[in-house]
Amino acid sequence: MVRHKKIKDVAELIDFFIDRHNRIRDRKNFPHKKVEFLVRMLFNSKYLGKGWYKTTHLVYSAKKDLAFKFGNKEAIKRDRRLYNKLPKTIRNKHFAKIYWFTKYCMLQKYGIKTKINKIGLLKMKRIGNKYGLRDIKPDNIREVSGNLKIVDATLKGF
Numbered sequence: 001m002v003r004h005k006k007i008k009d010v011a012e013l014i015d016f017f018i019d020r021h022n023r024i025r026d027r028k029n030f031p032h033k034k035v036e037f038l039v040r041m042l043f044n045s046k047y048l049g050k051g052w053y054k055t056t057h058l059v060y061s062a063k064k065d066l067a068f069k070f071g072n073k074e075a076i077k078r079d080r081r082l083y084n085k086l087p088k089t090i091r092n093k094h095f096a097k098i099y100w101f102t103k104y105c106m107l108q109k110y111g112i113k114t115k116i117n118k119i120g121l122l123k124m125k126r127i128g129n130k131y132g133l134r135d136i137k138p139d140n141i142r143e144v145s146g147n148l149k150i151v152d153a154t155l156k157g158f
Contacts, residue, residue, distance in 0.1 A: 003062050004099055004107065010042050011105035014070065018104050030072045039068060058110060065110040073103050082155045086131055094127050096144045096151045111142020111151045120148060132156045
């Protein structure tokens with residue numbers, strides 16, 4: 001079991017590794033496979049999946065299961081902007097809580113994949129539209145602490 005602080009320390013180490021890797025190799029591509037190997041080795045994590053820009057691993061923390069996401073800095077920056085744009089009063093009510101961000105990583109509450117009916121999906125889309133979110137689809141909605149929450153979205157215009 002790992003604490004949030006240790007996970008963040010490792011994430012900052014991963015940021016350093018990626019910057020160093022890109023500087024030495026003079027690359028712009030994100031080294032997903034190398035970072036994935038590091039995450040598995042350092043956290044004994046479980047691979048959950050890969051989207052267009054980010055890869056997600058399940059990390060077992062001292063108190064709860066967490067989603068450790070990593071990807072290129074633009075994707076992480078977009079998620080930070082999106083999360084901070086949501087009003088604090090509803091941020092964690094409809095969106096899975098994000099604990100922190102680093103340059104290439106983020107830590108979020110883990111959501112269990114669940115079936116969502118058309119009415120539930122429409123409700124989540126309506127909430128997303130209200131706050132300028134798009135890409136609200138069943139794959140991006142999970143059950144977190146017994147409630148349906150958005151775990152990934154995009155701001156309109158980005």
